[in-house]
Amino acid sequence: MATVMEFSSPVEEFPLGTVFENLPEVTVELERLIPHETFIIPYFWVRGAEADDIEAAFEPHAGLVSITLVDGVDDEYLMRAEWKSEYFGLLSALANTNVVVLSGVGTKDGWRFEVRGESREAIGEFRTVCQEHDIRIEITAVHELLPVQDDDYELTEGQREALVLAYERGYFDSPRATSLAELAEELGVTQQSLSERLKRGHRRLIAGALLPR
Structure with a gap:
């Protein structure tokens, strides 16, 4: 049965966490991510920023090729990230185990994720991959997905x-x-x-x- 897992991860475990070094008060929220072997270029929102150049707020990271500003409304910015294919991190672990990201939110205190696997075995495989690659996650909840009425x-x-x-x-x-x-x-x-x-x-x-x- 489809299983949902919630977990947290340190700021530095995810490439986009570099923004908190320059803008500690912002919140980063990922758009829904669909796993794929090559992984899609994800979109994400940065909220609470007051920087003229939001792109420059992201420090270089081994997993990032570029950060591009797509649109901005008031203090909310829609961004696009392109990842380095050779970098193996949290997103790669999700893609390789076919686990869907339902939500992902980051602040200066860390990242919170909710993901769904087609079975408990898929969630278990994701945990194993994280352990094998020293990707730090702390599981906070695991439950089966209840059927829709x-x-x-x-x-x-x-x-x-x-x-x-x-x-x-x-x-x-x-x-x-x-x-x-x-x-x-x-x-x-x-x-x-x-x-x-x-x-x-x-x-x-x-x-x-x-x-x-």
Whole structure:
């Protein structure tokens, strides 16, 4: 059964932690990350900054190629990081064990992650990889993922499958991490069919979760 694990890690264990040396009051929040053998270039938010050049606030790190500012609104900055392929760290351990990052937040006090594996064995493999490469993590919680009560929202299996996959692949993120065409190919359906599934699924979720019964 799918298993969720929460863990913390020291600031210096993750390449983006170098920002806290220059901007100790900021918060860094990762966009949802989907594991892949080569790993995607992730997006992340820096909040609470007052620096004119937010890119320069990140010190050089062995795991980073570059940090690029994508957009900024008030004191929130959307950034993009490109990683060195030869560097093995926390992200590499997640990618190699096919574990999905549900959330990742960093402050000057450390990093907090919530990840999901398809089974307890996947989570165990991730822990083993961390141990083998001296990647420091402290596990704070492990629990099985409870099934969604689809009957409450009257979702069909196809609608639920489409919504979950779109969410996991970052289709609802900004900017999007995948396209409708890629999702449709993965599900083996047409783009039109997938689009209709998503629309009907959204309608039923809104009706079941937000409107009075």
